[in-house]
C-alpha cells in the first residue's frame with residue numbers, strides 16, 4: 001500500500017473532475033482497509049468506490065481510500081437459484097456480464113450502469129423496471145470507527161427510490177465491502193415492462209427474449225441516450241425524478257397535459273425531470289465545458305475541463321428555472337462532495 005500525496009482524482013470519478021486528494025491510497029483487501037482506517041496520522045478519511053455517482057466540488061483534504069477489493073463467489077445454490085457474493089471493487093457492468101455468461105438471471109436490466117458493486121446499494125441503483133433491492137440479499141459493511149464488520153439484510157437497508165440507509169443515517173459511517181444477490185438459474189423472470197425495451201426487441205424481431213437479449217436491449221437504449229463516461233464526463237442522472245402529490249399532479253396535468261408521468265401509488269406521481277429540464281430549454285446547452293446532454297436532459301456533462309463548481313452552478317441554474325416554470329423542486333441524485 002502506497003500513500004500518494006496531492007493525487008489527481010480525474011480518472012477516479014466518472015465526471016472527470018480534476019479535483020485533488022491531499023493523500024490517496026488504494027486497498028485491495030478487507031485487511032488492508034482495516035489497517036488504513038487505523039492510521040492515526042490521517043484523521044480525515046474519505047472512501048472512494050467507482051466514483052460514478054458523485055460531484056467533486058473542490059479538492060479533498062483527507063486520505064482518500066480507494067476501495068478496490070475484487071472477487072465473486074457462490075454462497076448458496078440449489079436447482080433453481082443461486083446466491084452470489086461480489087466484492088465492492090468489482091465493476092458493476094463486468095459483474096452483470098459475468099452473471100449472464102454463467103446463465104444467471106436477475107441483473108440484466110441493470111446492464112451498463114457505471115460504477116462499482118460496493119457503491120450500488122448506496123443509491124439503490126435502478127433502471128428499466130428493476131432496482132438493486134429486487135435482487136439484493138445482504139451486504140457486508142465495515143464501521144469506519146470501531147472497525148466491526150456487520151451484515152445488513154434487505155430490511156436493514158431502508159431502500160427507496162435512489163435512497164438507502166447508507167445515503168442517509170449511515171452516511172460516512174460504513175464502508176460496504178461486499179454485496180450478495182439472489183439470481184435465477186432457470187425459468188428466468190423476464191422484465192420488459194419498460195416500454196423502450198419492447199421497442200428495442202421489436203426492432204430485432206425478438207418475441208421471446210432471453211436474459212442476454214434483455215441485456216443487449218438495455219445496452220442499446222443506454223448507448224443511444226446516455227453519454228459514455230469514458231468519452232464525456234458524466235454521472236448518469238444528475239437529478240432525481242420529482243415525486244408530487246395527487247393534488248399537485250392534477251393541477252400540473254391541467255396545465256401540461258402532454259407531460260409524461262409514472263404513477264407511484266394512489267397518492268403520488270413521478271414526473272421525469274428530464275422532461276421538465278428540456279421544457280426549460282436546457283437540453284444540449286453548453287456553458288464553457290459544463291453542459292446538459294443532447295439526448296437526455298437529466299444528465300449533466302463535463303466536456304473536458306469543467307470544475308465541480310461550474311457543474312454545480314449549472315445545476316443550480318436548472319433547479320431555479322424548473323422551480324419558476326413548473327413550481328416543482330428537483331433535487332440532485334448525485335452525492336455532492338464539498
Ligand code: EPU
Pocket residue numbers: 126127128129194225226235236237238239240241260272273274275276278283295296297298333
Ligand atoms: N424525457 C424528455 N426529455 C429528456 C429526457 C427524458 O422528455 O431529455 C422524457 C422521455 O421522453 C420519457 C421520460 O422523460 O417520456 C422518461 O425518460 P427515460 O425513460 O429516459 O427515463 P428517466 O426517467 O429520464 C430514469 C432513471 C435512469 C434510468 C431510466 C430508465 C432516474 C433519476 N433516472 O430516467 O437512471 O436509466 O429511468 O429506467 O430515475 C441514472 O440513475 O443514472 C439513470 C440513468
